[in-house]
Amino acid sequence: MSKSITIDGNTVPFEEGQTIMEAATAAGVYIPHLCHHLEFAPHGSCKLCNVKVNGRVCSACTFPAMEGQEVLNNTQELTDDRQKITQMLFVEGNHFCPSCEKTGNCQLQAVAYHLNMLDDHYPLFFPTRKVDASHAEVMIDHNRCIFCTLCVRASQQKDGKDVFAISGRGLKKHLIVNAQSGLLKDTDIEATDQAAHICPTGAILIKHTAYQVPIGERIYDHKQIDQVSLEKEHDQHGK
Amino acid sequence: MYQHLETAKNTENLKRIVVDPVSRVEGHGKVTLLLDADNKVQQARLHIVEFRGFERFIQGRPYWELPVLVQRLCGICPVSHHLAAAKAIDQLVGIDPENLPVSADKLRRLLHFGQVFQSHALHFFHLSSPDLLFGFESDISKRSIVAVLGAYPDLGVQGVKMRKYGQEVIRMVSGKRIHGTCAIPGGVNKSLTKAERDYLLEDIDQMIEWSAASVALIKKVHCSNLPYYDDFATIRSNYLGLTKPDGALELYHGGIRAKNANGGTIIDHVDYCKYNDYIHEEVRSWTYMKFPYLLSLGRENGWYRVGPLARVNNCDYINTPLAEAARVEFKAHSNEAMVHSTLAFHWARLIETLHCAESIKTLLNDPDIMGHDLVAQGEKRYEGVGVIEAPRGTLFHHYQVDENDIVTKANLIVSTTSNNMAMNESVRQVAAEYLSGQELTEPLLNNLEVAIRAYDPCLSCATHAMGKMPLQLELIDEEGNLIDKLVKHSSGQIERPSHG
Structure with missing residues (x-):
């Protein structure tokens, strides 16, 4: 039986060793990102892929998917945070x-x-x-x-x-x-x-x-x- | 000439009247008048009070950005800046105009005709027609396109649709109505599809018909108000612009021709890359806009006018039949002499509008605009000059780059700059002949704006005001006390506030 997490309440399967980002992408769930690229080791620097995992903010590109995780991605709070991060990238x-x-x-x-x-x-x-x-x-x-x-x-x-x-x-x-x-x-x-x-x-x-x-x-x-x-x-x- | 009114001999104890900003023109400028105790004008100036700095901040950028970056100078005629820069950077990749692929040349011309068409339509219908149809001193509530739409709905709608058509030409060629991309070094980035061509062909005959009707309208307005229209803001000047090698009207590429007030040739078929040998610019302390002049005639006498009046005055003929017939009528009005009437700018502008419509139709029926040979490449050069006839006149872009393709030097002579002295002279003429000695009222002051508006100036080459900008007039007596004040609010409401 495959392992799974939930993202915004939807069940998303993952394979051992996958990050939350990789599991989400494989399941067709978009998590905004700029520094992440599937071909390269994750870096976790842009912070756009911040998600909430069981109430705690993590970078989806670096955080391993684990059984029992309840991930929030598409919420107003996270969208607002990501917008602020993007604004900071622009003004910098x-x-x-x-x-x-x-x-x-x-x-x-x-x-x-x-x-x-x-x-x-x-x-x-x-x-x-x-x-x-x-x-x-x-x-x-x-x-x-x-x-x-x-x-x-x-x-x-x-x-x-x-x-x-x-x-x-x-x-x-x-x-x-x-x-x-x-x-x-x-x-x-x-x-x-x-x-x-x-x-x-x-x-x-x-x-x-x-x-x-x-x-x-x-x-x-x-x-x-x-x-x-x-x-x-x-x-x-x-x- | 009215140059004696540029600077009053003694400014002490003179009243200062300010028209700020000048409305229904592109950008921000103001007019100041200094009046003596009898309300006689002693000094009149058009000041350009904003500063852009494009020539400086494009330094350090790669040259291929230029057509897209400098077009942001303007929201009305960005295509002109786009193409002037493109012509300059063609040279940086070793491509002279004659070596540009035929399809690229025709697509750029199509883009440019669309641009001039929409800009001229905007100016005539949206900005100037209220003055021309309702009178220069009409009630302020009538001085807008909305009033034109109310009183002459068919004409107003024509104006709006003509502008829209020109913008659609721009959109088809460059991807967007404003600030698209088309020209790249040595060519263009796309041709038209058959569907795009057919879409534009649908309305072109209507555009030609409406353009011809607008020429007839302005001729009627002009000729039924003689001699006022021939005299108002009128100044004798030199004229400068591009022409084709055979002397025909040219908007995209040609040699520089300048004629004097009597029609005598000053220069002709000059390679615009050598413009610096013929034109210099003077700086004056009271305005951010420079004063270009023809070197051979000197600062005092070398200033010249550009734009539709200059182009129609300068050319020997127009290569489209309806516009040529209109030009012949125009010149017959002056018995073949140079036309100096500033209000004749409107007439000439609509002749050009007709020429653009006819030329768009010719190009739309030319299969080359759907061709695929779009870019040429040559040997790198370090300097490029691009000159084009923008809606408002001759536009110069001049760039130098280093070995890394970075812009090191830039000089732009924007069309309105060339008309700087002429606009000031027209303001002084109106101030001296129509305002001097009278008690000033808001409608009277609109005469100053009508004179400036005839040139269709793009003061910032970026924005335009629709007559909704606030206006404040102050009358100050010899002791510096405020004795009268009129305030125009952005709503158009006029108020005379108490000044106790």
Whole structure:
């Protein structure tokens, strides 16, 4: 007999070793997330996937599914918390969707829409951050980095390289690259690396490809992120 | 000329009248008048009181963002900024206009005609028709599109539908009515499907018919109010704009032509990439808007007008039959001389509207707009200049980039900037000829706004006010005491508050 948990009162089966996020995804239940990716070890940093497990707030991407868990996911309280977290992500960086080339394909923007985020609420930090366009094919716009570490994990775990890392603490936290000069052009990153394509925002981009996909054909033009995420991750999960 | 009224010789003991903001124009500006004890105008200025800073904050961004980023300058004519920037960044990827794929060139032109069509319709019907139909000093309650819809419902609905049609052209080509994406370096990101083309073809004949009717209307309004319409706010000036190589009216790509007030050629077929050899800009302390001028004529005499009046004055002909016939009638009105009447901007604007409608139909019937060869690629360059005829006039975008594709320098000369001196001159003409010596009332002051409105200025190139913005007039005596005050509330209500 398979083991199960409940999410918002519905029974969800799980296999030993699965996280709550993995069990939910396999069952077609969307839990908002940005730093989680099925192909990589969980990181638990964005906190968007906060759920309540037997009354206690946990990150669904890191918390193991266990028999007897009663998980709350789609509640107003959690949606409000997730909206506040998303607002904080927006004000901490410089996310100007109207001109960003990732608009329509951006997970941060899509999750904000999904959570019905209508304004920034918090005062904008307007931090001074740089653009590293030194590499011929890949660029980093530090203004849009949310420190999810997906590029760090992809470079290490998939590309067999070690191009990215997070340095500093708190407000001084920032993405660094593995080069004495501190410039992307002096790393061994290539445009075909998974790390160059995995950014959920517009922080790591392939140069000279902006706006080539017309409005109406972008990922989130006709589908919300919950649908896109479940279709994509469900496929990956089934592989 | 009225340049002597730019700065009063002695501002002490003069009364100050402020029209702030100027309404039914795009953006925020104010007019100040200084009057002596006999209410004679001693100084009149149009101030642009907002600051945008786009030229600075696009520095440090990758160049391919430019068409999408700078179009946010404006909510009315974003396509013009989008395409001017696109023409500049074409050069950054080594593509000159003649090397742009045919389909990309025609799709951009279609987008631009849609843009000019909707912008001109907006200006004439929504912003200016209340003045022209009800009179410049009409009751303030009549000065809106709502009143036009009440008194002339068919005409009002036509205006709304014409604007909508232009926006639909924009939506089909760029994905959104406002702030879409279309142009990418060296081309465009999509062509039209047959269904999209057929959808636009459905109403184009109606648009041509309504455009022709609006030309007839403005001609009737203009000619039945002579000589007032020929004199009001009228100034003699130079004119500048793009033309095709054969001298035809051109809105998307051509050489720069400038003519003087007598119609003599100052420059012609100038490569716009060399604009800096011919045009400089002067800064004055009392306004955020610069004053461009033709270098060869100097600061005093080199200022010029751009926009519909300049384009129709400058061109030798228009390559669509109905608009050309309208242009011939227009020029016959002035016996083939240059038309200097500021209110003739409206007439010229509607001739262009008709030209856009005819041109949209021609392009919609051209299979190239459904083609698939959409992008060309060349050798990287480090500098690009894009110039286009925006609805309000010649628009210059000039960028430099570094070896990493990052913008290092930007210069924009926005259409309204070129009309800065002309608008100030028209304000002074109206102040001197129509207001000076009179007791000022709100309807009288609307004359100043009518003069500015004729240019269809985009003061911020971003927003537009619909005449609902609050207005405050203060009359201050020689000792600086407030002796009279009129307040217009956002509801349109006028109040004369007690000032005890």
